[in-house]
Every structure is written in structure tokens, then in C-alpha cells.
Amino acid sequence: MSAKRKIEVALAGNPNSGKTSIFNALTRAKQSVGNWPGVTVERKEGRFVFEGHETKVVDLPGTYALDAYTLDERVARDYLTCEKPDAVVAVVDASNLERNLYLVAQLLELGAPVIIALNMMDVARSRGLEIDIDRLEKVLGVKVVPTVASKGVGIERLQQVVHDIHRDAPPPGLPISYGDDIEGGLAQLTEAVRAAWPDRTEGARWWALKLLEGDSDALALLAGDGAENALREVLDKVRTGLEKHIGADVETAVVERRYGFLNGVVRECTRRLPGVAGRLATSENIDWVVTSRWFGIPVFLLLMWGTFQLVFTAGAPLADIVDTFFGWLGGATGSVLSAARAPDWLVSLLTEGLIGGVGSVLVFVPNIVILFLVISLLEESGYMARAAFVMDRFMHLLGLHGKSFIPMIIGFGCNVPAIMATRTLESRKDRMLTVLVNPLMSCSARLPVYILFTGVFFTRQRGLVVFTLYLLGIVLAVLVARLFKRVFFKQEVAPLIMELPPYHLPTFRSVLTHMWERAWLFVRKAGTVIALASVLIWLLASLPWGVEYASESSIIGRLGGLVAPILKPAGFGYWWAAVSLAAGVVAKELVVATLGAIHGGVAGGLNQVLSRSFTPLSAYGFMVMSLVYIPCVASVAAIWRETNWRWTALAVGHTIVLGWLLAVLIYQVGGLLT
Amino acid sequence: MREPMTLDNLAVGRRGIVRGLQGQSGIRRRLLSMGFVPGTEVETIRVAPMGDPIAFEVKGYNLSLRREEAAFIEVETIEEFALTEAPVGKALVVSHVHGGWGLRRRLRRAMIEPGVRLVKTRDNWVGPVAISVADQMHQLGRGMASRVFVQADNGQS
Structure with a gap:
């Protein structure tokens, strides 16, 4: 055994078991975030050094079991079976022992070298629960380290135990006895597995169990020919025999007996202190109001309103500061470069292209930081699950999940943080649908377009017209979500089996860590894509050499001229309309800014040009187009970050088609009616 | 003990004992691993404001299920x-x-x-x-x- 060998440990545990806190406490700042290969499940890694030895920690997705029925479970199980970490730290909520141990039992049956971090010991104690640690270690045959991750208690000892793992003999595996009947069948099946798959390293008993439980992955392996034939026969025989004997399906019986064993373990190792309320009194009291028939929805709406206010009202002055800073930076860079006799094109590229473009995106950072502060507060306190509980009925009608509501609301402010907020959704189906329809929520950057056009064409009913646009966005989102659900996710059922964890006070550090992670992701990932896109747009607007920026003879102007005929059926087939829409892809406010730049500003002739070129119908069509067509670059980058290029292409493609169709429909059908 | 019924019909405040599970293998399996195994006591805690989903207490913790999922769980109400x-x-x-x-x-x-x-x-x-x-x-x-x-x-x- 080489002492310098790098140890790799995995962190497994139920959602809400404090796994993230343990991860943060173990690895401190040495973390990196990525995705598991091929799936959009977040993969977090960290490192810690103990007595000079470095240990890598891989944070597995939070799961309740290892059944390979959800994407998270599959990711966790594949990692455990393929990469065989040196140890698995199973984070167990001490105040909810029985259900948390279910995952531990499965880990042990898999043959994983488990160390239990018995977390939330303080909560368990306050609930009057006393746990006999020595006994638990003996019964399960693993090391148990009591911890309170939020306060850093027990972390050093956990590091020590992890560090020592390679010195200890491998654990014997959990000897759960499933009763004479099932054990008999298991023995036969184990023998057959050993014969059929001599080189499967996970252990024949584990595969035999999985086969008996009807595990989909295990059954898929049976599809092979050759050795599998004999195995299939044995499985059928054992299964029918057991079913007849037990009088129920074997799957249920296996889980029932596994839980029966754990129930026994919990009884043996815990003691309820007399005189302490067994339930979480405070948590129940909060729920009595927050999820009640009368107050549930008002409380939810109030919190959402508060979030919205905080993010966009409190964020606004900060965003102004960022904006002013980039304005100053652009100006200063410009004058410094001019003084140094730099060529004009370089000055323009740096100031208008790069600084202007990147600045227009970094303006969102204050809002994003505040938003994720609020979201991590809502999530870590336990309210998020209640919000989903309260709103699920409504969102289910739209084909979405209760938790989809929050990203949708945030989308009215800005789609970028909204798309990033979809991470709170567990099922891939819900997440993709919520991401895809989110740009249809009319964000605040569309407002300048509405203000400009309603000011010219709908002076009397301005409010009403703008309201119909917001409403149209919602209706479209519902229709698109239902359509995509039918097309892409026909097979997937996403049941709402959602834990309502006890409320608890989030710790300062975990909230800040979470917030920082998200904000940094945005700055880094969105920032690079956006810098490229800004430079590209600048090039198109400035080439060929010597043309006026974004004029008719620039490349973008000529492209506008090419696109104009396509826009003609919608009633605005002008090159400058096309150019302004193209510029709006960078940021939707730029639609107005570009129109102004081309037609001499709002103070100049813009209003006259608009009232000459548009009818009220085509103006409405143009606003609908601005709402629906391609999400802005920052949103597209966010979509890309959260999904993959296929979904991103779909998000861009379907909105172009939908926006154009609607604009044409409004102009043509409206023209017939009037 | 009374005749069996499904969990979605267990009134708020009432308790029952899980007797069996129906439904597709995937969802049945998830319900089982969350603790709805035969013999377990369940209590209906409350119904969401719009009538669905429903919150239950099982094995000492709370979780919510939609009515359609609760309908897969057969319970026997406790005589009280x-x-x-x-x-x-x-x-x-x-x-x-x-x-x-x-x-x-x-x-x-x-x-x-x-x-x-x-x-x-x-x-x-x-x-x-x-x-x-x-x-x-x-x-x-x-x-x-x-x-x-x-x-x-x-x-x-």
C-alpha cells in the first residue's frame, strides 16, 4: 500500500439530509462544478488535505434509493458500480433515521465501503431522540461519525475516518436476512448469476437481488443470449415460486423486509427521551399557516412579490452602478486609445463591441446575485417544497411541476436568472419544458419596445395593449409547453412524490456559497459566449470598411435588406426593422436603441418614421414579434448552459417561427377584419 | 379494522395502515422506497389549497403526493x-x-x-x-x- 495514493470518496445521501453542508464543510473552498457526462445533472467535486494526504470528494446527486428509476439515481449508481470509489460517505439525517438508512442499506448491499456521517445530531436531540452510536456501528458493520455540518461539528473526525479507510479491512456487506423463503430463492439465483456472469464485480448476490426486485437495468442485462437463457429460466421459476408462497409480488416483499430490518435497527439503536415532543412543533406550526387552505396561496404570492421587488427594485441601483461603470470604462478606453493614436476601428471594436456588449450582460449580475440569495434562502429554509405543494395543482394543469412556478414568475423580470433557477426542478422533463417556455414570459427588457410603439399607435389604451402582450406570452407558454410535452416527453411520468422537510434556519455560509456559485457560473459561461456574440454583431455592423455603423450599406444592413421581404407579410418589410430585430438578439432593449440610432433618435424623426411605416396592426405584430422571436444572447447562453445544443437550437428555432407566424397572422387576419 | 380503501380517500386527520400498492412498477417502487411498505402507519396531514396534492406523515416525516399517486396505495383505516x-x-x-x-x-x-x-x-x-x-x-x-x-x-x- 502506497501511502501517497490519492483517495477518492463519494458523498451519497437523501435530499435534505445536509449532504451539501457536509460537502462544503469537508472541502471548504476547493470545489469545482460541472455536469455528469451526457446528462444535465450537476457534478460537484472538491478536495481536502488531511495530514498531508489529498482526498478527492465527489458529490453524488441526492437520492432516496439506488433503483435507477430517476436520472439522479442512475447517475449515482453508475458512478458507484463503474468507478468504485475508495469510500462512500453516506450522509444520514439522524432525525429521520429509518428512511435515510434505506439508502445506506442499498449502498451496503452493493458492497460499497460505507462510512456513515450521522448528520443533524442537534435536531435529533431536540426531538428527544437518543442514538446509540456504538450499537449502530456494530449492527451495520460500518463506522458512524456523528456530525452537525452546519456548525462544523464532527467534520475533522470524518476526515480522519475517510483518511484511514484504506487501512481498514473492507466492510463485510450488510447481512440483511430476507426470511427463509426469499433467502432460498436468492441463493438459487445467486448461484445462477455466478454461473452466467462470472466477471461481474458487483457481487452475485446484489445482482440476484436486483433481478428479483425487477430492477429495470438488471432485467435489461438479461436480454442477452447465451448464458442469460439459463438465468432467465431460474429467475422465472424462483419468482413464480415465491409469489405463490408469499401471496404478493416479490418486489414489494423485498422492500417490505428491507424496511422491516431497518425498523428493527432503529428500534435497537435509539431511545426516545420522555417529556420531549416527538414532532417538530415549530415546523408544524409554520405549516399550519403557510400551507393552509386560506393562507397558502396569499403567503406564496406575497413571498413571490417580495422576491420580485427585491430582485428588480433593490437590484436596479446596483445595476445602474454597473452600467455607469461600463459606460465610463468605454469612454475612458476610447479616449486613452484615441490619445495613443489607435485606429478608429479598434477603438470602436473595444468600446462599442466588446465593452458595450459584455457590459450589457454584466448589468444583470446584481439582479442575479440577489435572486440567488433569495432562492437559496427559500430552498434551504424548506419553503420551496411548500411553494410547490401549494401551486402544484395549477401548474399541473399547464403540464408543469409545482416548482416551475418560481422560474416563470422570475421570467417576467429577466429570463436569464429564471432559466438558471430551473435547477431546483428534479425531473428532466419539467426542467426542459420550463427552460424552453421561459423566454415567452415577457421580461423587462421588452418593455422599452412596448413603450415606444404603444406611445405612437395606442395612446388611449396603452396599459391594456401592454397587458394583452404579457397575457399572450403566458398563453403561448402554456400551449408550447403542452405541445412539447406531447412531442418529446410522451413516455415520461413525473409523479409528485416530494418530501416536505422540516423548516430550518439556513446558515449564512451555505447561502452565500450557493449564491456565489451561481453568480460566478453566469459571469464565466454567459460572459464568454456574449463577448463573442457582441464582437460578431459589431463586425457585421461595421464591415465593409468605412461604412457608417449599422447603416443600410453595412453587412448587417444588407442582411436586413435580404430578410425584409420575409417580414413583408407581417407589414414591416423594411431593412431597418430587420436590423433592429437582429440587434435585439443581443439584448432586447437594443431593438429600440437601434431604431433610434438609424432614424435619428426618439427626439428626431423616429416617431414620424414609425407612424408613416407602420399601421396599428403591424405595430402590434412587431411588438408580438419582439416578445416571441429568438431569446436574447444571454438567455440563449443560459439555455445552452442548462441543456445542450439541441434544446438550444429548438428554443431559437421554434421562437423565430412562432414569432413570425403570429406577426403575419395578426397583420393578415386583422387586415381582413378591418 | 374496516374494509380497504385507497390513500387519496383517507380524510384529513385520519390514520391508516398500508396494505398494498398498485400501479406501474416505476412509481410503485418509488412509493415503496419512500416508506409506503405494507404494515406502515400513514396519517393524512392536510390537503393543498386547490385540493391537490395531499400531505401525509409516514415513518416520522412528511411528504406530499398527488391524488393520482395516492390512489395507488391501499390502506386500512384505523378504527377511531x-x-x-x-x-x-x-x-x-x-x-x-x-x-x-x-x-x-x-x-x-x-x-x-x-x-x-x-x-x-x-x-x-x-x-x-x-x-x-x-x-x-x-x-x-x-x-x-x-x-x-x-x-x-x-x-x-
Whole structure:
């Protein structure tokens, strides 16, 4: 055994078991975030050094079991079976022992070298629960380290135990006895597995169990020919025999007996202190109001309103500061470069292209930081699950999940943080649908377009017209979500089996860590894509050499001229309309800014040009187009970050088609009616 | 014990014992691993404002299921009834109290908590319910009484 060998440990545990806190406490700042290969499940890694030895920690997705029925479970199980970490730290909520141990039992049956971090010991104690640690270690045959991750208690000892793992003999595996009947069948099946798959390293008993439980992955392996034939026969025989004997399906019986064993373990190792309320009194009291028939929805709406206010009202002055800073930076860079006799094109590229473009995106950072502060507060306190509980009925009608509501609301402010907020959704189906329809929520950057056009064409009913646009966005989102659900996710059922964890006070550090992670992701990932896109747009607007920026003879102007005929059926087939829409892809406010730049500003002739070129119908069509067509670059980058290029292409493609169709429909059908 | 029914029909405050699970293998498996195994006690905690989903307590924690998922779980209700429905003059034992901490504290002051024996002495179908606990007389408002669940006292426990 080489002492310098790098140890790799995995962190497994139920959602809400404090796994993230343990991860943060173990690895401190040495973390990196990525995705598991091929799936959009977040993969977090960290490192810690103990007595000079470095240990890598891989944070597995939070799961309740290892059944390979959800994407998270599959990711966790594949990692455990393929990469065989040196140890698995199973984070167990001490105040909810029985259900948390279910995952531990499965880990042990898999043959994983488990160390239990018995977390939330303080909560368990306050609930009057006393746990006999020595006994638990003996019964399960693993090391148990009591911890309170939020306060850093027990972390050093956990590091020590992890560090020592390679010195200890491998654990014997959990000897759960499933009763004479099932054990008999298991023995036969184990023998057959050993014969059929001599080189499967996970252990024949584990595969035999999985086969008996009807595990989909295990059954898929049976599809092979050759050795599998004999195995299939044995499985059928054992299964029918057991079913007849037990009088129920074997799957249920296996889980029932596994839980029966754990129930026994919990009884043996815990003691309820007399005189302490067994339930979480405070948590129940909060729920009595927050999820009640009368107050549930008002409380939810109030919190959402508060979030919205905080993010966009409190964020606004900060965003102004960022904006002013980039304005100053652009100006200063410009004058410094001019003084140094730099060529004009370089000055323009740096100031208008790069600084202007990147600045227009970094303006969102204050809002994003505040938003994720609020979201991590809502999530870590336990309210998020209640919000989903309260709103699920409504969102289910739209084909979405209760938790989809929050990203949708945030989308009215800005789609970028909204798309990033979809991470709170567990099922891939819900997440993709919520991401895809989110740009249809009319964000605040569309407002300048509405203000400009309603000011010219709908002076009397301005409010009403703008309201119909917001409403149209919602209706479209519902229709698109239902359509995509039918097309892409026909097979997937996403049941709402959602834990309502006890409320608890989030710790300062975990909230800040979470917030920082998200904000940094945005700055880094969105920032690079956006810098490229800004430079590209600048090039198109400035080439060929010597043309006026974004004029008719620039490349973008000529492209506008090419696109104009396509826009003609919608009633605005002008090159400058096309150019302004193209510029709006960078940021939707730029639609107005570009129109102004081309037609001499709002103070100049813009209003006259608009009232000459548009009818009220085509103006409405143009606003609908601005709402629906391609999400802005920052949103597209966010979509890309959260999904993959296929979904991103779909998000861009379907909105172009939908926006154009609607604009044409409004102009043509409206023209017939009037 | 009464005849089996499905969990979505278990009224708020009532308890049942899981007897079996229906439904597709995937969803049945998830319900099983969350603790809905045969023999487990379940209590309906509350129904969401729009009538769906429903929150349950199982194995000492709370979780919510949509009605369609709860309908896969067969339960047998525990034979108990609200104090308002209990017969007058029979020996009863409190089996559980459905309510927040405030309610339970007020009831505890009147010596009413699970395991306590009592007799309902008067119930005029309107107005308070009169009970006697340990030879003391108490009056409970109907709202409060409807949250106290009792079983017939067969002299054990």
C-alpha cells in the first residue's frame, strides 16, 4: 500500500439530509462544478488535505434509493458500480433515521465501503431522540461519525475516518436476512448469476437481488443470449415460486423486509427521551399557516412579490452602478486609445463591441446575485417544497411541476436568472419544458419596445395593449409547453412524490456559497459566449470598411435588406426593422436603441418614421414579434448552459417561427377584419 | 379494522395502515422506497389549497403526493373516530390529536393527550361536548373536539 495514493470518496445521501453542508464543510473552498457526462445533472467535486494526504470528494446527486428509476439515481449508481470509489460517505439525517438508512442499506448491499456521517445530531436531540452510536456501528458493520455540518461539528473526525479507510479491512456487506423463503430463492439465483456472469464485480448476490426486485437495468442485462437463457429460466421459476408462497409480488416483499430490518435497527439503536415532543412543533406550526387552505396561496404570492421587488427594485441601483461603470470604462478606453493614436476601428471594436456588449450582460449580475440569495434562502429554509405543494395543482394543469412556478414568475423580470433557477426542478422533463417556455414570459427588457410603439399607435389604451402582450406570452407558454410535452416527453411520468422537510434556519455560509456559485457560473459561461456574440454583431455592423455603423450599406444592413421581404407579410418589410430585430438578439432593449440610432433618435424623426411605416396592426405584430422571436444572447447562453445544443437550437428555432407566424397572422387576419 | 380503501380517500386527520400498492412498477417502487411498505402507519396531514396534492406523515416525516399517486396505495383505516362522533357514556381512549402545537398544548392543559382515558358525558349535537377525564369534567368546543380522535377502550394499554 502506497501511502501517497490519492483517495477518492463519494458523498451519497437523501435530499435534505445536509449532504451539501457536509460537502462544503469537508472541502471548504476547493470545489469545482460541472455536469455528469451526457446528462444535465450537476457534478460537484472538491478536495481536502488531511495530514498531508489529498482526498478527492465527489458529490453524488441526492437520492432516496439506488433503483435507477430517476436520472439522479442512475447517475449515482453508475458512478458507484463503474468507478468504485475508495469510500462512500453516506450522509444520514439522524432525525429521520429509518428512511435515510434505506439508502445506506442499498449502498451496503452493493458492497460499497460505507462510512456513515450521522448528520443533524442537534435536531435529533431536540426531538428527544437518543442514538446509540456504538450499537449502530456494530449492527451495520460500518463506522458512524456523528456530525452537525452546519456548525462544523464532527467534520475533522470524518476526515480522519475517510483518511484511514484504506487501512481498514473492507466492510463485510450488510447481512440483511430476507426470511427463509426469499433467502432460498436468492441463493438459487445467486448461484445462477455466478454461473452466467462470472466477471461481474458487483457481487452475485446484489445482482440476484436486483433481478428479483425487477430492477429495470438488471432485467435489461438479461436480454442477452447465451448464458442469460439459463438465468432467465431460474429467475422465472424462483419468482413464480415465491409469489405463490408469499401471496404478493416479490418486489414489494423485498422492500417490505428491507424496511422491516431497518425498523428493527432503529428500534435497537435509539431511545426516545420522555417529556420531549416527538414532532417538530415549530415546523408544524409554520405549516399550519403557510400551507393552509386560506393562507397558502396569499403567503406564496406575497413571498413571490417580495422576491420580485427585491430582485428588480433593490437590484436596479446596483445595476445602474454597473452600467455607469461600463459606460465610463468605454469612454475612458476610447479616449486613452484615441490619445495613443489607435485606429478608429479598434477603438470602436473595444468600446462599442466588446465593452458595450459584455457590459450589457454584466448589468444583470446584481439582479442575479440577489435572486440567488433569495432562492437559496427559500430552498434551504424548506419553503420551496411548500411553494410547490401549494401551486402544484395549477401548474399541473399547464403540464408543469409545482416548482416551475418560481422560474416563470422570475421570467417576467429577466429570463436569464429564471432559466438558471430551473435547477431546483428534479425531473428532466419539467426542467426542459420550463427552460424552453421561459423566454415567452415577457421580461423587462421588452418593455422599452412596448413603450415606444404603444406611445405612437395606442395612446388611449396603452396599459391594456401592454397587458394583452404579457397575457399572450403566458398563453403561448402554456400551449408550447403542452405541445412539447406531447412531442418529446410522451413516455415520461413525473409523479409528485416530494418530501416536505422540516423548516430550518439556513446558515449564512451555505447561502452565500450557493449564491456565489451561481453568480460566478453566469459571469464565466454567459460572459464568454456574449463577448463573442457582441464582437460578431459589431463586425457585421461595421464591415465593409468605412461604412457608417449599422447603416443600410453595412453587412448587417444588407442582411436586413435580404430578410425584409420575409417580414413583408407581417407589414414591416423594411431593412431597418430587420436590423433592429437582429440587434435585439443581443439584448432586447437594443431593438429600440437601434431604431433610434438609424432614424435619428426618439427626439428626431423616429416617431414620424414609425407612424408613416407602420399601421396599428403591424405595430402590434412587431411588438408580438419582439416578445416571441429568438431569446436574447444571454438567455440563449443560459439555455445552452442548462441543456445542450439541441434544446438550444429548438428554443431559437421554434421562437423565430412562432414569432413570425403570429406577426403575419395578426397583420393578415386583422387586415381582413378591418 | 374496516374494509380497504385507497390513500387519496383517507380524510384529513385520519390514520391508516398500508396494505398494498398498485400501479406501474416505476412509481410503485418509488412509493415503496419512500416508506409506503405494507404494515406502515400513514396519517393524512392536510390537503393543498386547490385540493391537490395531499400531505401525509409516514415513518416520522412528511411528504406530499398527488391524488393520482395516492390512489395507488391501499390502506386500512384505523378504527377511531372524532370525539364529536363518539358515543356518549362509553369508555374511550384518546388515540391521537390532529392539530398544531397550540391546539395540542391547550388540550394537554385539559389533560387530553394520546393514551388518556375519558368518557363523553354529554353531546347535544350543537355547542360544546362535555367529557370527564380522571373524574374531572371538561367542556370542549366542537371545533376542538373534532380534532381529538378516540378509540373504544377495551381495558388494555
